[in-house]
Amino acid sequence: MSPKVIPESEIVATVIFSCVSFLLMGLVLVLFFYFSRKKIVQKEIENKNLEIQYQKDQLYAIIVTQEEERKRIAQDLHDDISSKLNIVSLNSHLLTAPNLTEAETMEITGNIIALTTKALENSRKIAHNLLPPVFEKFGLNAGVEELCEEFESSKAIKTYYKNEIDFDEKDIDRHLHIFRVLQELMNNSLRHGKATEIWVAFKNINGINTCNYEDNGVGFDSKSIENQKGLGMKNIDSRISFLNGTIKIDSEVGKGIAVIFTF
Known part of the structure; x- marks a missing residue:
């Protein structure tokens, strides 16, 4: 019994069908990897943006804290040290007044020493806090x-x-x-x-x-x-x-x- 001969048209159709199938499968795989990779890249970008935002928030917190600390130090210097030094300056000018008695001179000098001592103590406290x-x-x-x-x-x-x-x-x-x-x-x-x-x-x-x-x-x-x-x-x-x-x-x-x- 002679073998069955497959028509050439069927062979061509099978080859074409196989090629098209492989092409479609390849296209599906390419599209799958493309969109998968796109999602991964998008996720990486989102994570990076979150990381950058977190770093910005941290930097902002540090800057705000530093500014608050500077304000506190400036307030301490103004309210305490500067006010005491202003009074010391006024008392120093009083010492230049004519006809001061010995008791007045001693009182003014004592005020200057006391205020200077307090100013030094408070400046040490401010430095200690830093x-x-x-x-x-x-x-x-x-x-x-x-x-x-x-x-x-x-x-x-x-x-x-x-x-x-x-x-x-x-x-x-x-x-x-x-x-x-x-x-x-x-x-x-x-x-x-x-x-x-x-x-x-x-x-x-x-x-x-x-x-x-x-x-x-x-x-x-x-x-x-x-x-x-x-x-x-x-x-x-x-x-x-x-x-x-x-x-x-x-x-x-x-x-x-x-x-x-x-x-």
Whole structure:
């Protein structure tokens, strides 16, 4: 029995059909990869835009904080130091008046000395708030110890501080951000949290430097977006970001606050 001969037209039709099918499949694959890649690129752009916006928000928070600090310093200098120096200047001119008695001279001189002494003390306080001498000279551990002592001196709050990290003195610029974060947290605990006890502990957990912070204050709803938008919280987030660290804040109304941040 002779084999069946397939007509040439069928062969051509089959080849054409196969080619068209492959072309269509290729086109579908190209379109699939094109739109998939387009979605990936769009997602990357969105993530990049979010990252840029986050960085802008951080930068804005830092700038606003710096401006507020400059205003506070300028106000302190104007209200306190400048006013005292103006009175010193007036008293100095009084000393040039003729026919002053010895008692008047002594009184004016005493006023000048007293005002000058107060101006020096207040200027030291302003400088101390900018960068505590103990921190600059002895490092973060000593700076936090002094910070705790200052808060306890008010007799309104008790602090418990523990440190298990050997801080490198070469990282003092980075340590200043850690100090400011704790300063902000402690101020919030005292002013807003009405806390009577604060716990601060530095630990190295699995090679990661960690700070645990707690207070027994009135607390707040940490899930509230409004509470996360405060200038103080933005400032803290900015400093933690600069340290390439992470921060987690847990708080409930009536249950104080618990903060863990890495650096």
